[in-house]
Amino acid sequence: MGNNRTVCILKLPRKVDEVIVHATSIVNKMTGNTFFTTPSPSLTSVTTAINNLLAAQAAVETGLSGATKTRDDKQLILVTLLNELCAYVQITADSKGDLAEEVILSAGMYIRAYAHKYPQVFTAVSELAGTVVCTSEVNKKRYAIEWYISSDSNVWTIHHVTTISTANFTGLTSGAIYNFKYRVIIGEEASDFSQIVSCRVK
Numbered sequence: 001m002g003n004n005r006t007v008c009i010l011k012l013p014r015k016v017d018e019v020i021v022h023a024t025s026i027v028n029k030m031t032g033n034t035f036f037t038t039p040s041p042s043l044t045s046v047t048t049a050i051n052n053l054l055a056a057q058a059a060v061e062t063g064l065s066g067a068t069k070t071r072d073d074k075q076l077i078l079v080t081l082l083n084e085l086c087a088y089v090q091i092t093a094d095s096k097g098d099l100a101e102e103v104i105l106s107a108g109m110y111i112r113a114y115a116h117k118y119p120q121v122f123t124a125v126s127e128l129a130g131t132v133v134c135t136s137e138v139n140k141k142r143y144a145i146e147w148y149i150s151s152d153s154n155v156w157t158i159h160h161v162t163t164i165s166t167a168n169f170t171g172l173t174s175g176a177i178y179n180f181k182y183r184v185i186i187g188e189e190a191s192d193f194s195q196i197v198s199c200r201v202k
Helices: 016-030 043-061 067-094 097-106
Strands: 007-009 110-112 122-125 132-136 144-150 157-162 166-169 177-186 197-200
Touching: 007 067, 016 043, 016 067, 043 067, 067 097, 097 110, 122 177, 122 197, 132 177, 144 166, 157 166, 166 177
Parallel strands: none
Antiparallel strands: 007 110, 122 132, 132 166, 144 157, 144 177, 177 197
């Protein structure tokens, strides 16, 4: 797949209760999902691990002696299964070509955003008074593109978010030079920022 591979990640939270919620969400989203006909490990085994961790966490909250170690052991088992499930989702995504991102997101998992996946070069052109039009080669409508503007390259303001490759900046001061950059948002992951492009406003 090279550098264009779409990588699946779990983004597991640190708190036990949140791990349980996230794991349950993954099982719910994968159950009956036509992308995943034979999950490995089975969703049943993951559900069992979730329930075991729930019970162990409840014991911790009662102050039962030795409960914390038991809880930690049960959490390790669940996390191990989730990592194996993530690997299964990755294999499935790899086999689906352009649908890879849809596959991963449908499993309740996340996509690791790499800056090199997205063109860093874009244009900023001012053809109308007080207006600059920025155009990037990123043009996948399921993604959000955050566009930023600055008059000094030190203080940046998010101007707006688009789902297309073009952004219009209006109401700018004619004759002034502005700096622009963007980043791509996929689910809860953000790419690095693009290069900075400067433009003098007409």
